[in-house]
Amino acid sequence: MPVFVFLFIVLPILEMVVLIKVGTIIGALSTVGLVLLTAVIGAALLKQQGLATLTRANQRLNSGELPAKEVAEGLILAVGGALLLTPGFITDTIGFLCLIPGSRHWFVAQAMKRLVVRGQGGGFYWSSGGGDPFGGTDPFGRRRGPDDEIIEGDYRDETSRDRDHIEKK
Numbered sequence: 001m002p003v004f005v006f007l008f009i010v011l012p013i014l015e016m017v018v019l020i021k022v023g024t025i026i027g028a029l030s031t032v033g034l035v036l037l038t039a040v041i042g043a044a045l046l047k048q049q050g051l052a053t054l055t056r057a058n059q060r061l062n063s064g065e066l067p068a069k070e071v072a073e074g075l076i077l078a079v080g081g082a083l084l085l086t087p088g089f090i091t092d093t094i095g096f097l098c099l100i101p102g103s104r105h106w107f108v109a110q111a112m113k114r115l116v117v118r119g120q121g122g123g124f125y126w127s128s129g130g131g132d133p134f135g136g137t138d139p140f141g142r143r144r145g146p147d148d149e150i151i152e153g154d155y156r157d158e159t160s161r162d163r164d165h166i167e168k169k
Helices: 002-026 028-062 068-085 089-099 101-112 160-168
Strands: 115-118 123-126
Touching: 002 028, 002 089, 028 068, 028 089, 068 089, 068 101, 089 101
Parallel strands: none
Antiparallel strands: 115 123
């Protein structure tokens, strides 16, 4: 809840204060022009960085690897693009930080600490940090007990048709 209060109440008020201050210094028309210029530059940067990230993700998929880092980069790029389209200098600053490779890689490193990837088509999910990432349940909604053990191993699925085929040999 506090995040939503910040995003929808505090941040817009801060943006208005900054826009008014900048408008009194450089003029209203120049301020509007500057906001539009940051949106255009941001859109061009988003296109360039987004295509580069998509290319890297395709390369990883083609080599049989899970592009978890590229997925996180794509999410951060999307957030950065949305922030750049939002009028205001604070959101533009955060948006540009999401699009600049150096700072984006830092954001990705922070996000990857909370990203948990499951193999074999199991997908991925974001953990809230520390403890059980599912809040006491697994991805299928089953409750976990404190003494539950995870047993790793391989298995082979033998449906009745497979067993019949083996017995006929």
